[in-house]
Amino acid sequence: MSGGYMGKILNVNLTTGKTQEEQLGQELCRDYIGGYGMAARLLYDRIPAGADPLGPDNVLGLLTGPLTGTPAVIGSRFMAVAKSPKTTGGWGDANCGGYFGPHLKFAGYDGVFLGGAAPKPLYLFINEGKAQLLDASDLWGLGVTALEDVLKERHGKDIQICSIGPAGEMLSLTACIMNDKERAAGRSGLGAVMGSKRLKAVVVRGRMKVPLHDKEKITGLRKKILKQPAPFYSILHNYGTCGITHDSALSGDSPVKNWGGAGTVDFPSERARKISDKAVVTLEGYKAYACWGCPIACGGKVVQKSGRFALEFNNGVGHKPEYETLCMFGTNLLNDDLASIVKINEICNNLGLDTITVGGTIGYIIECYESGLLTKKDTDGLEMTWGNAEAIVAMTEKIGRREGFGDVLADGIRVAWEKLGRIGTEYAVHIEGEEVPAHDPKFTPGLAPTYLLAATPARHTQGGELLIPPGLEITQGDKYVYTEKAETHWKLVCLVEVCNAAGLCMFGYLNYPIQAIPEQLAAVTGWDYDMDGMQKTGMRIFTMRHAFNLREGLNPLTRNVPGRLVGKPPLSEGNVRGVTVDYKTLNRELLEAAGWDTRMTVPSDESLRRLGMDFLIDDMSKVNVPAAAPSTNSD
Amino acid sequence: MRLKLACGHRKLWLQFPEDIPVNVAQALQSIKDTYPEVYERWCDSKGRLRSSLAVFVNSEHIRYRKGMDTELSDGDEVYVIPIIAGG
Numbered sequence A: 001m002s003g004g005y006m007g008k009i010l011n012v013n014l015t016t017g018k019t020q021e022e023q024l025g026q027e028l029c030r031d032y033i034g035g036y037g038m039a040a041r042l043l044y045d046r047i048p049a050g051a052d053p054l055g056p057d058n059v060l061g062l063l064t065g066p067l068t069g070t071p072a073v074i075g076s077r078f079m080a081v082a083k084s085p086k087t088t089g090g091w092g093d094a095n096c097g098g099y100f101g102p103h104l105k106f107a108g109y110d111g112v113f114l115g116g117a118a119p120k121p122l123y124l125f126i127n128e129g130k131a132q133l134l135d136a137s138d139l140w141g142l143g144v145t146a147l148e149d150v151l152k153e154r155h156g157k158d159i160q161i162c163s164i165g166p167a168g169e170m171l172s173l174t175a176c177i178m179n180d181k182e183r184a185a186g187r188s189g190l191g192a193v194m195g196s197k198r199l200k201a202v203v204v205r206g207r208m209k210v211p212l213h214d215k216e217k218i219t220g221l222r223k224k225i226l227k228q229p230a231p232f233y234s235i236l237h238n239y240g241t242c243g244i245t246h247d248s249a250l251s252g253d254s255p256v257k258n259w260g261g262a263g264t265v266d267f268p269s270e271r272a273r274k275i276s277d278k279a280v281v282t283l284e285g286y287k288a289y290a291c292w293g294c295p296i297a298c299g300g301k302v303v304q305k306s307g308r309f310a311l312e313f314n315n316g317v318g319h320k321p322e323y324e325t326l327c328m329f330g331t332n333l334l335n336d337d338l339a340s341i342v343k344i345n346e347i348c349n350n351l352g353l354d355t356i357t358v359g360g361t362i363g364y365i366i367e368c369y370e371s372g373l374l375t376k377k378d379t380d381g382l383e384m385t386w387g388n389a390e391a392i393v394a395m396t397e398k399i400g401r402r403e404g405f406g407d408v409l410a411d412g413i414r415v416a417w418e419k420l421g422r423i424g425t426e427y428a429v430h431i432e433g434e435e436v437p438a439h440d441p442k443f444t445p446g447l448a449p450t451y452l453l454a455a456t457p458a459r460h461t462q463g464g465e466l467l468i469p470p471g472l473e474i475t476q477g478d479k480y481v482y483t484e485k486a487e488t489h490w491k492l493v494c495l496v497e498v499c500n501a502a503g504l505c506m507f508g509y510l511n512y513p514i515q516a517i518p519e520q521l522a523a524v525t526g527w528d529y530d531m532d533g534m535q536k537t538g539m540r541i542f543t544m545r546h547a548f549n550l551r552e553g554l555n556p557l558t559r560n561v562p563g564r565l566v567g568k569p570p571l572s573e574g575n576v577r578g579v580t581v582d583y584k585t586l587n588r589e590l591l592e593a594a595g596w597d598t599r600m601t602v603p604s605d606e607s608l609r610r611l612g613m614d615f616l617i618d619d620m621s622k623v624n625v626p627a628a629a630p631s632t633n634s635d
Numbered sequence B: 001m002r003l004k005l006a007c008g009h010r011k012l013w014l015q016f017p018e019d020i021p022v023n024v025a026q027a028l029q030s031i032k033d034t035y036p037e038v039y040e041r042w043c044d045s046k047g048r049l050r051s052s053l054a055v056f057v058n059s060e061h062i063r064y065r066k067g068m069d070t071e072l073s074d075g076d077e078v079y080v081i082p083i084i085a086g087g
Helices: A026-032 A035-046 A100-106 A144-155 A187-196 A215-226 A233-251 A269-275 A277-281 A323-328 A338-351 A355-370 A389-401 A405-409 A413-419 A447-453 A486-502 A506-511 A516-525 A531-551 A583-594 A605-610 A614-621 B024-029 B036-042
Strands: A008-013 A018-023 A060-064 A078-083 A091-096 A111-115 A122-127 A130-135 A160-163 A177-179 A183-185 A199-205 A287-289 A299-303 A317-319 B002-007 B010-015 B053-057 B077-082
Touching: A008 A130, A026 A035, A026 A531, A035 A060, A035 A078, A035 A091, A035 A111, A035 A486, A035 A531, A060 A100, A060 A187, A078 A100, A078 A183, A078 A187, A091 A177, A091 A183, A091 A187, A091 A531, A100 A160, A100 A199, A111 A122, A111 A199, A122 A144, A144 A160, A144 A199, A144 A338, A177 A187, A187 A355, A215 A516, A233 A269, A233 A277, A233 A323, A233 A506, A233 B053, A233 B077, A269 A277, A269 A338, A277 A299, A317 A338, A323 A338, A323 A355, A338 A355, A338 A389, A355 A389, A355 A405, A355 A413, A389 A405, A405 A413, A447 A486, A447 A583, A486 A506, A486 A516, A486 A531, A486 A583, A516 A531, A531 A605, A531 A614, A605 A614, B002 B024, B024 B053, B024 B077
Parallel strands: A008 A111, A122 A199, B002 B077
Antiparallel strands: A008 A018, A060 A078, A060 A111, A078 A091, A122 A130, A160 A177, A160 A199, A177 A183, A287 A299, A299 A317, B002 B010, B053 B077
C-alpha cells in the first residue's frame, strides 16, 4: 500500500453487530484520494438508490485522507458522509477538525463505514486496531460534554471521541456530529443519520504510525512551507475566524437581518465590533486552541462563569464562537450581545446542533414574528424579536431538545416552513433544505454556483471565488461580470475537492502556495501528483458526488433559489446594493465547460471517459431527472 | 491632507500635500517603501490589488465610487479587508 494510508477501512453492520476489515485498493486511493472522494465512489455502490436516509440502508462514513495525521500542513481533518436526510436525500458530507481524524488512523483505519441500525444504543470502540460494539444505553440522552467526560473516565484520557448529542438521538435535521467536545461536522444533517443508527459515539485509541513514503521529504516540506509568507496567518492566529466578523458585516459578505438587511445600516461598525476580533479574544480567560498538528491555532477557549449567560459545563469554560456562529446568531439576528453567543455556542456544542442551521432557522422565525405571522402564543411565550438575546438563547435550547415550539424548528427552515403552513416564504432562506452559511453571493457572485451546483447545496467550503489560494495563476476580472468565469471557477472548485479529500484544513490551503498540496501528496504517498493531476482528480470527485444525486433523480438546476441570496429584488442600501447575481449564466457556462447537459446536468460520455469514469456511462444514460428550463443570456 | 489606511485594527496614518489630489491607488502605492510588509500583503508584484482583498472608503465599497481612481479627501478612511471564508 502507498504511504499516507493505513490501508484498510472498517465496515460495521449495526443491525447484526458484525465488523469486517476491508483492504483499500491502490487505484481507488489514487483516483479518489480519501475523505468524501473515496466515500462517494464506494457508497455509490453500497447505498441503494432511493434508500431512506434515516433507514438502515443508509451508510454513515467517517473518513480521513492520506495527509490526515501526517506532517503535511495542516492534516487534521476527517469527513462524515452519508445520504443526507436534509437535502431531499442527496449526497451529504461534513468536514471537521479537532483530533479524531488523526487518531482514527493511529487506531489503525483510514475510515469506518457504519450500516444497518442497532436494536439498542451502542458505541463503537476501536482500540489499537481492535473494534468492539459496546452498550450505550446508559449514555443515551447525555450531552456531548458529559458524554466525553464519562467515556474518558471509562476508557482513559488518551481516547478521541466522535459523537452525537440529544439532537442527533431525536433525529433532528439540525443535528451534527461532534468531536473534542466543541468541533463540529456540522452540515447535511448527519447527526440525525448517526442517531437513526442508534450509534452514540465512535471512540478511538491508538499509537500506530501513518506510513510515509518519504519521511525526510515531507518533514522538510513542512518546514519550507511554514516559512512562506502566509496572507491570512496573522488574522487567523491572533483572532481565529472571528477576526473577519466586523469587516464582513460591513462589506456585505455577512447575512444581516435574515439576509434582508445591510450591515452599514442595520448592524453598523459600533455594533459589529462588539462581536468581532478583539471583543472575542479579550473575553475572560481566552486561551488559543489548535487542532492536531496545526501551527495556526485559530480556535480558543473562554471563561464565562457568571452573568445572565453563564456557561454550564467544564467549570464555565467554553469554546469561543467562530465567524459562522457569530454571524448566524449575531449579524443575522441583529444580536450584538457576545455573551449570549458564547452561551449559544455551548448549547449547540453540547446538544449537537449545527450553528449555521439553527441561526438561519431562528432568523426565519424572528422575521415571521416581527411581521405578525407568528405571535407569543406560537413561540411558547418567547418574544422572537430582532436582537432579543434571551429569547434567542432560550429558543436554541428548545430546538436542541425538541421542546415545545423547538420541535417545530428542530429540522430546520424547510420543515418548519411546511409545518407552519408555508408562512413567510420570502424569509425562508435555504437551498433545498440546507440553511445558507454566512457568505453572501451578492458580495462574492462566484459563490452562487458553488451554493447551487455542488452535490451539497449551500456550502462555503466547497470551493470557488471565496477560497483563492496563494500561488495560483487565475484570471478573475470584474466579479460582477458573469461570463467567461468557468475556467477559473472550476479550477478553484477542483483544488478544494482535493484539499478536502486529502484531509487538509482549508486554512492551510488559503495560506500557503497551492503547489504545496501536490508536493506533499507525492512525498507522503509516493505517487506522482501535479497541478494538472489535481484538477482532474478534483473534477472526478466532484462528478462522483454529483452522480450520486443524479441517480436519486436530483437535478441541482431545479433547486429553489432564495431571492434574497441573489438580489431579487436587489438591496437598496449597503455595500451590495443594486446587485442582482446572474447565476443562470454562471451555471450555464460552468456546465458547458464541464461537458454536462445544461438542463439535466448529466455528464456527457466523453467527459466521463476523460476522467476515467467509464463505469458511470451506463447509469448516467438512465438518469431520470426533471429538466430545468433553458437559460439564456437574457434571463 | 491626512488619510487613514486601515486593515482590521491596524491603522496607518498617511500625510499628503494639500494641493495634490490623491486617489485610492496612489494611497496604496504610497506605503510601498514605508510599510513594505503591509504593501506586499495587499498588492502583487505588478502593483495590482490582490484579488482576495476588498477596498472601502468611509465604509463604502469603492465600486460605488470610481474604483481605484476614487479621489480622497482630508480625513477619509481607506479600509482594506481580506475576503476569506470563516468556519
